[in-house]
Amino acid sequence: MSAAAVRLVVLVPTVAALIGLLLARRIDPRAARFVAVGASLLAVVMALLQVIAVGGSSRVTIVHTIPALEAGELRIPLELQATVGTATIALVVAIVGWAVQAFAGWYLREDDRYGIFAATVSLFTAAMLLVVQSADLVLTLVGWEVMGWCSYLLIGHWSRNESARRAALKAFLVTRLADVGFVLGVVILAAGAGSTAYPQVLQAWAATDCPDAGACAAPNATLRTAAMVLLVIGILGKSGMVPFHDWLPDAMEGPTPASALIHAATMVAAGTFVIAQLFDVFAASEGARWLLALSTAVTMVYAAVLAFGQSDLKRLLAYSTLSQVALMLSALAVAPADEGPGAGVLHLYSHAFFKALLFLAIGWLSVTVGGTAATAMRGGLRGHLFIRPAMFVGLLSLAGVPPLVGFVSKEHVLAAAEAGAADGQARAWIVLLAGLLTVVLTAAYCMRAWLVLDDLTAADIERHDADTATFPVRALVTVLTILTLVGGLVVFTPLLDLGGHIGWLVALLSVLLIVGAGLAVRSLANGEDPAVQIVGARMPLFDNGFGVDRLYVDYVARPVVALAHLVVFLDREVVDAYVRGAAAAASLGGSGGQRAHRAERASSGLAWVVAGVVAVALAGVALW
Template identity: 85%
Template sequence: MTDTATRLVVLVPAVAALLGLLLARRADVRVPRAVAITTSAAGIVVALLEVLGVHGSSGGGTLSTVPALAAGELRIPLQLQATTATATIALVVAVVGWAVQVFAGWYLRDDDRYGVFAATVSLFTAGMLLTVQSADLVLTLVGWEVMGWCSYLLIGHWSRKESAGRAALKAFLVTRLADVGFVLGVVILAAGAGSTAYRQVLQSWASTGCDDAGACAAPNGGLLNAAMVLLVIGVLGKSGMVPFHDWLPDAMEGPTPASALIHAATMVAAGTFVLAQLFDVLAAADGARWLLAVSTAVTMVYAAVLAFGQSDLKRLLAYSTLSQVALMLSALAVAPADEGPGAGVLHLYSHAFFKALLFLAIGWLSVTVGGTAAATMRGGLRGHLFIRPAMFVGLLSLAGVPPLVGFVSKEHVLAAAEAGTGDGAARAWLVLLAGLLTVVLTAAYCMRAWLVLDDLSAAEIQRHDTDSASLGVRTVVMVLAFLTVVGGLVVFTPLLDVGGRIGWLVAVLSILLIVGAGLAVRSVAQGEDAAARVVGQRMPAFDAGLGVDRLYVSLVAQPVLALARLVVFLDREVVDAYVRGAATAARLGGTGGQRVHRSEVAASGLAWVVAGVVAVALAGVALW
């Protein structure tokens, strides 16, 4: 039963995507909407069956998909796995996928391309579930690439807008550039292990042991570091970490359901789970962990600062995603080898619930007030029976207020960083200090967002019609809010191996939250946006990412464009010159022959033919 459920977890959304494409052009959107919502709900049921099937199992079971492949000495088993961790994260992805499909059915009800969007969401979900359930690097790579392609389609769904097309292209190019590293890392790991199966890769490359100082030895240390550095580069690109971060805020040009899907539990979080699966190998690659630690520490602080100064609340959530994904990845960079990746995976689980809740709630509210700009949404929560408590719970969880799920996972991440400082690891101190600073900044921008949305001094407070959204949308928001409140209880179950570390950081975290909230409140005059008070005239620079986009154009886009022009020149003027030369010679020969052989047979022409025959005969006799 477990094996069947594991296969169906990936197969159900894949079949839904195919059916959705076949039905996408129907004038009546009710059929593709029913298919999308029904299949996503079926995905939850199948994922729940998988969780129940593997519950309590001590090891990871693998199962086949299609016949294994052999490429010389390399074995490619193409297997899936069913463990408590993979089943739990698959259930989380299925829940978020269902929530997005229900919300999209209402949010895009008048969109003439809704059917294509719903099918793409299903395919995106299938790609993420394949990445989660994969026990093989090749299958992981397939799921990884499917998500990249679907993200381009979802971000650019409103392609009639120039800004949406540009954002989609930027996301595609930046992530594809980083994916080169991911592919090369996979190739090195697979070649060294002689197999693409995770189990063989871990056995071949994992450390042979650690000494008392915490230093771990591994076979082929230099090559292992190179492979994992390349793999980490791919993860940094897909997750939007510095220096690959600028595409993710621009991805807000896509519809809100697409933002919720990409930001909550799919593409940007996929790298966390991939590295968690390879944690034993990552723990032996000190260079790769340093790269991961530095990038995530810079990203979590930088993105939190930018989030506070955004004039658009949807982009505020986008920058908060950068900061929170950096936090979950940082746990993998500093967690002691014997503790494992549980803290990072827990924050992935946690972030999925409260970030999906926030994006869908802000999307619902934007329909009511007519936009996502802070000025437009000021006081917009007043009178909303469903959105107001949902947004309140989501922001509290994002800020890490106990006992919500965001607090539980953040505490475990910071505790993992604190544990890593025991042997004096500098990168653990870097992550710990950056994480504590991020806690303050996160509390500040969450408080700022709430004060804007719930502003009592707004000029006009209207009682909005809470029934404007469908029953399904209201159900989705309430389910996500409930999971955000009680989701932290997962640490008391065997579903995620996160340990039970509760230490001094709980008190420090609470104090920092109070400090951060106090800073936000003190900066606000009656009816004034905290960002306008603190950031002031620099807000457009914050909206532009402090000039990073222009930096991309100068350092990346223009050099790549110049290189592309050089390649085109070499292709046309050098490589094609041989082809054109052969064509010219053939054309000249044909023209000459045409002039010699006229359409009418002349006596001189016949004479030349006879002379040629005689010459050939004489040559044959002479050479016999």
Template identity: 75%
Template sequence: MSAAAARLVVLVPAAAALVGLLVARRPRPRTPRAVATVGSLLTLLVALVELVAVHSAGPVQALHLLPSLQAGELRIPLQLQATDAPALVAVVVAVVGWAVQAFAGWYLRDDDRYGTFAATVSLFCAGMLLTVQSADLVLTLVGWEVMGWCSYLLIGHWSRKESARRAALKAFLVTRLADVGFVLGVVLLATDAGTTAYQEVLAGAPGTLSKVGIALLVVGVLGKSGMVPFHDWLPDAMEGPTPASALIHAATMVAAGTFVLAQLFDVLVASEGVRWLLAVSTAVTMVYAAVLAFGQGDLKRLLAYSTLSQVALMLSALAAAPRDEGPGAGVLHLYSHAFFKALLFLAIGWLSVTVGGTAATALRGSLRGHLVIRPAMFVGLLSLAGVPPLVGFVSKEHVLGAAEAGVSAGDGRAWLVLLAGIATVPLTAAYCMRAWLVLDDLATTDVTRHEADTATRPVRTAVTVLAVLSVVGGLVVLTPLLDLRGHIGWLVALLSVLLIVGAALAVRWVPLVDDPDPATRLVGDRRPLFDRGLGVDRLYVAAVATPVLALARLVVVLDRDVVDAYVRGAALTARWSGRGGQRVHDRERAASGLAWVVAGVVAVAVAGVALW
């Protein structure tokens, strides 16, 4: 049962994507909406069946999705797996996918390209589920690339806007650049092992090729996850529709790298330098992004920067956890982040429909009168801040507990991660409190009591389910589904709670004048600087984008004027020779030439007779 479910959990959303594309252009949106909804519900059902089967009948380490391939000495078995962690994460992806499809059916109800969007979401989920269920490096790469292609389409869905086209192209180029490392990493890992099967890649002691391969793989993960120095594309991705933002930022693409590295954790821990690279990048990202989140003028971008910080936290667990702790803490935070971040994005999207935008000024007091969004937003922000006993608290404290275990083992990387994580706690609490004060401004006139008329029952159901999971989802630590060998560091947990309370109270009592937004007083005229990434965006353009563009132009010149010169020279020679031959064989010239030939023959004949 688990083997069949593991295959179906990938094939069902892929089939929904195919059928969705076939009916995307129907004049009525009901058919594409029905296909998307039914496909997402079936995917969720199959994922739940797999989870129950794995838990009851035991895991299946390797099962074939397609016949094996043989490329010389390299064996490519194309295997899936049905084990505890993949089955659990598959359920999470399916839940978020269903919630996004339910929300998109209402949010994009008047969009003439809704059918294409829904089909792309289904394909996106299929790519993520293939990555999660994969036990083969090639299948992982296929799922990884499908997500990258779909993210380009989703971010640029409103392609009639120049800003959306630019954001999609930016995301595509940055992630493509990083994916070069991912592809080369897969090649080197497979070359060293002689196969692409995870079991055999992890079986022996990693050689030099595997260590270089995991380093390149980490570069690809940093790019796809939006870590420094590849972070610049992710906030701009907010140009896409809110359902796309919820999908990309919650349980799919930006978190996929965490699960891939968790699957290859035994290779990762054998490469000390690679773990230092991961620790430095994630430590810088989680603090930098949390600072930027506080000063954003748009609350959707605030959530985008919070995603950068939270993904950095889950990846940092893989950099800091000792070998015997395993990658469970990072996977747990991936699991919890999916629920509360999808909840927050959908709630912001719901509110934006009622007020016409996601800017902080537009959303001021917009929660007043909402009977569903208000408690949902409250739960989501508390979970993001890490307030006990919500799921965000449980997962964050396991990450900090894993880092604490690394510190006890004398690991310098763990110190870096632990200090960055503790510094991020009050910053996260501060921007969460700021968002709540803006959204729930008591001085704003209650103008949003018409929520029952603006959202359908599936939307309210999706938001409610995500809110409930954000409250009780932490109970997963009591099950054997995740390999959590460590424990919560209670000293760190107590410190975190004190920092949360302190930061929240400090922001709450910032003296304000006719404005509920603490960033108005604390950031002031520097808010545009925060919106531009504290100048790092400009530095990124100068240090990365401009040199890459210059290099691209140089490559074009070399290819066109040097490498291709011989080919073009031969073509020009042939062209000129052809034109010369054409001129020689021109009809008029041929007629005059014939006359000269005749005249010559006559002259020769006369001369011959005379001389004879």
């Protein structure tokens, strides 16, 4: 049963995407909604059956798809796998996919391109599920690239707006650039192992180095580090880590359901699971771990600072995603090799629930108040008995308040950093200090968001009826709220291999930091938006990411455009010049030959005429 469930959990949303595209423009949008939501629910069922079938077993079930491909000495088996970890994360992705589809059916009910959007979400979900269930680097790469293409379509869904087109193009170009590293890393790993199957790759590359390279089956450490560094570069781009981070906040130009999908449990978190699958190789690559640790440490603090000063609450959540994804990736950078990647995977699991809840709740609320700007949403939760507790639970979990799922996963990440520091890792100290600072900043911007949304002193504003939400929307918000409340209980089950444990001294310190930061922000608010009180006139600087977009334009976009112009010039004026020159030479040669041929025919004809005249004359004389 598990083999069939593994295949179907990927196949069902894929087929739904194809059917959805066929229905999008030819049949009533309600049919497209039925297919999208129904298929997402079926995917949840298949994922749940897979979890039940796998149970608490530690074995790996390999599932065949199509016959293996042979490319010279390289074998590409194209297999899927079922483990406790893959089954659990697949269930999480399927639940978030269902929630997004159900919410989009209501949120975009008046959108004339809803059918296309729903089909793209289905394909996006299928691609992430393929990455999770993959036991083959090629299948992982396929899912990875399809997600990148779908993110471009989802971010630019409202393509009639220039800002949406620009954001989609930026996301596509930045992630494509980083993906060059991901592809090269995959090529090196596959070439060294002679196979793209995960077991063979791990067996070949995770082996310790031998003094005699000729007698050692494992590739050398330098090449292994190069492969993992390239892979990490691709992951940093897809996850929006520094220096590839600026595309992710701009992705808020897409519809809120797209933001929830991209930010919660799919593309930006996919890199965490890829590294977790290759953790034995990654743990032996010091250079790659240092690169990931430094990038994530900078990103988690930088993004948390920016989140506090955003004038738009949806962008606040976007920057919080950068910070939280950095936190989950940092666990992989510093966790001791014997503890494994469990802390990072747990935070992926946790983040999916509370971030999907927050995005969908903020999207629901934006319909009632007419926007996501802090000024528009001020006091927006008043009277909304359904959204208010959901938002409250989501923000508490994001802040890491016990015993919610966010607290459980964040403390495991900090415990992994603490264990790495105890092992003498300098990078673990960097991550631990950055993590504690991020705890303070996260509590601060969560308190700020709550004070704005629940401001009882705000003047009454015109808003639409919040009760227009359909039953499926209420159901999905309820499910996500419950999972955020009790999801931390997963640590008492065999569903995730955590390895380490919560460090209670660090946990106590983080709780004290959360309380202190929350109280400090509340005391500084004085009945106003705390960001206005603290950041003041510098808020536009926070909105534009401290000018990073300008740096992109000046030092990335313009040089790339100049390079593109140079390439076009060389192509047209140098490379094509040889082709045009050969064509011109052939044309001239043909014209010259033609003229010569015509001239030769004329002179020959004249000679024959003269000869004929002479012959006739001679005949006449002779016959006279």
